[in-house]
Amino acid sequence: MTFLARSWYQGPVSSLHDRACxxxxxxxxxxxxxxxxxxxxxxxxxxxRTFPVGLYPxxxxxxxLHFLGHSVGGPTVVKLQHxxxxxxxxxxxxxxxxxxxxxxxxxxxxxxxxxxxxxxMTAAPEVRPFxxxxxxxxxxxxxxxxxxxxxxxxxxxxxxRSLSYRESSISNFIKQLWKSDWAESQDAIPYDMTFEAARHxxxxxxxxxxxxxxxxxxxxxxxxxxxxxxxxxxxxxxxxILIYAHPAIxxxxxxWQF
Numbered sequence: 001m002t003f004l005a006r007s008w009y010q011g012p013v014s015s016l017h018d019r020a021c022x023x024x025x026x027x028x029x030x031x032x033x034x035x036x037x038x039x040x041x042x043x044x045x046x047x048x049r050t051f052p053v054g055l056y057p058x059x060x061x062x063x064x065l066h067f068l069g070h071s072v073g074g075p076t077v078v079k080l081q082h083x084x085x086x087x088x089x090x091x092x093x094x095x096x097x098x099x100x101x102x103x104x105x106x107x108x109x110x111x112x113x114x115x116x117x118x119x120x121m122t123a124a125p126e127v128r129p130f131x132x133x134x135x136x137x138x139x140x141x142x143x144x145x146x147x148x149x150x151x152x153x154x155x156x157x158x159x160x161r162s163l164s165y166r167e168s169s170i171s172n173f174i175k176q177l178w179k180s181d182w183a184e185s186q187d188a189i190p191y192d193m194t195f196e197a198a199r200h201x202x203x204x205x206x207x208x209x210x211x212x213x214x215x216x217x218x219x220x221x222x223x224x225x226x227x228x229x230x231x232x233x234x235x236x237x238x239x240x241i242l243i244y245a246h247p248a249i250x251x252x253x254x255x256w257q258f
Contacts, residue, residue, distance in 0.1 A: 009023060016079040017034070018187065019189070021048070024080060025054070027059050032049055033048075039160070042185060045162065048159045060097060064096070064098070066101075068101075069102070069103050075106060077098065078101070078206070079206070080098070099213060101214070103216070104218045105220050108217075113193075114133070114191075117136070125188065133183075137183035141163065141183075145164055145168065158182075
């Protein structure tokens with residue numbers, strides 16, 4: 001059995017669309033094709049890297065696959081199935097090629113964490129200056145710029161964006177550090193994890209269950225019932241030591257002020 005977790009097959013900060021395309025071609029093999037319309041709209045090259053031999057080249061409606069997705073891995077597989085339905089990968093592609101999806105702690109309807117990191121709550125995909133998200137965006141651009149010198153374990157999957165020093169000038173690099181055309185666009189994972197983007201996906205009926213695909217979502221919780229009340233909950237003691245709990249507390253306090 002081959003596990004995709006052994007290597008970076010999808011861009012860690014790429015949009016759901018780009019990640020789904022990269023996932024498909026890493027399995028089936030071939031050169032990643034993001035689509036003419038998508039690449040034109042988001043101003044990057046249509047084609048990405050090539051996978052000479054796919055992990056499962058026989059993948060088809062006769063040779064189905066089970067998927068296990070964690071975090072944004074779940075929405076990535078949902079996007080992949082949507083693209084299969086639309087025929088993005090050719091006439092032989094079909095959503096029934098995905099037999100099952102087990103999702104573990106997946107933000108299908110967005111997550112407040114991206115706002116805590118720096119995504120604008122009123123003008124997404126803008127990123128607030130001096131936020132952690134702004135710092136991370138700059139770090140990604142630095143990694144992308146020097147990517148030919150980095151080990152394969154550090155891979156931003158920016159092939160289609162021409163961001164390395166071999167393809168981009170130093171002036172453009174500085175420009176991207178000042179304001180990123182990638183991080184502050186609708187073609188990046190932070191925006192896809194906003195509530196706004198999640199609502200849009202629901203509007204276009206993306207993520208509808210397919211009759212021949214089994215879906216199961218495994219969730220986690222950081223609260224427990226308080227005073228035996230069916231409606232009142234409090235955080236578990238373990239939740240206080242986890243970093244994910246604190247952004248939620250912060251946002252809840254803000255919401256109460258409104």
